[in-house]
Amino acid sequence: MSKYQHIKQTAYDANMQLPKLGLVLFTFGNVSAADRALGAFAIKPSGVPYEELTPEKMVIVDFDGNTIEGDLRPSSDTKTHAVLYKNWEHINGIVHTHSTYATAWAQSQRDIPIFGTTHADHLTADIPCAPPMHDKMIEGDYEYQTGFQIMDTFKEQGLDYKEVEMVLVGNHAPFTWGKTAEKAVYNSAVLEAVAHMAYITEQINQSAPRLKDSLIKKHYERKHGPDSYYGQ
Ligand SMILES: [Zn+2]
Numbered sequence: 369m370s371k372y373q374h375i376k377q378t379a380y381d382a383n384m385q386l387p388k389l390g391l392v393l394f395t396f397g398n399v400s401a402a403d404r405a406l407g408a409f410a411i412k413p414s415g416v417p418y419e420e421l422t423p424e425k426m427v428i429v430d431f432d433g434n435t436i437e438g439d440l441r442p443s444s445d446t447k448t449h450a451v452l453y454k455n456w457e458h459i460n461g462i463v464h465t466h467s468t469y470a471t472a473w474a475q476s477q478r479d480i481p482i483f484g485t486t487h488a489d490h491l492t493a494d495i496p497c498a499p500p501m502h503d504k505m506i507e508g509d510y511e512y513q514t515g516f517q518i519m520d521t522f523k524e525q526g527l528d529y530k531e532v533e534m535v536l537v538g539n540h541a542p543f544t545w546g547k548t549a550e551k552a553v554y555n556s557a558v559l560e561a562v563a564h565m566a567y568i569t570e571q572i573n574q575s576a577p578r579l580k581d582s583l584i585k586k587h588y589e590r591k592h593g594p595d596s597y598y599g600q
Pocket residue numbers: 464465466540541
């Protein structure tokens with residue numbers, strides 16, 4: 369048995385969640401799961417329908433984007449995953465989808481404002497939208513550069529990837545991540561729900577205000593702070 373079997377299984381299970389959660393159509397979207405000790409991650413093969421996936425079909429790739437095990441070509445977004453794993457050492461799972469509402473905000477090139485407590489339960493910042501990439505980046509190593517576009521946006525906005533586990537890539541779609549692949553999938557579903565709510569909020573009230581700082585703090589800290597009291 370492959371020494372990568374556990375991450376193949378994790379990546380498979382996480383990928384299969386995407387259609388169940390309504391986050392993907394056809395073959396759009398991909399999840400990867402990393403093992404830091406092995407310096408590798410397992411990712412969905414490119415263009416294979418979800419119903420034909422098996423754990424064995426997952427492709428093993430190192431943090432430089434080189435395939436090290438697997439018969440199929442890895443997802444076309446593999447280099448974006450590799451760049452993020454290489455530079456953000458606390459993440460072990462990454463998800464990319466074209467889920468409708470999050471993608472609509474990305475296409476509109478807008479950060480998703482923090483309008484309510486659903487958003488604040490998960491992060492205290494607006495969900496950042498990285499600007500569309502320059503032609504030079506697009507014509508070069510596009511998927512690799514997408515990773516840098518994401519990291520540059522976090523640097524410029526002073527965001528911590530351990531606290532804000534999601535981003536919109538302008539004109540493209542979202543990426544989310546987490547300590548595990550399961551958490552990264554959870555974050556994709558949260559992002560889509562928050563994006564949907566924010567869209568409707570602006571339809572009902574074009575000048576809806578951002579959530580007050582006191583409520584942002586309260587909701588985030590009761591779930592994530594040192595004195596958190598959410599859950600059992
Ligand atoms: Zn995409």
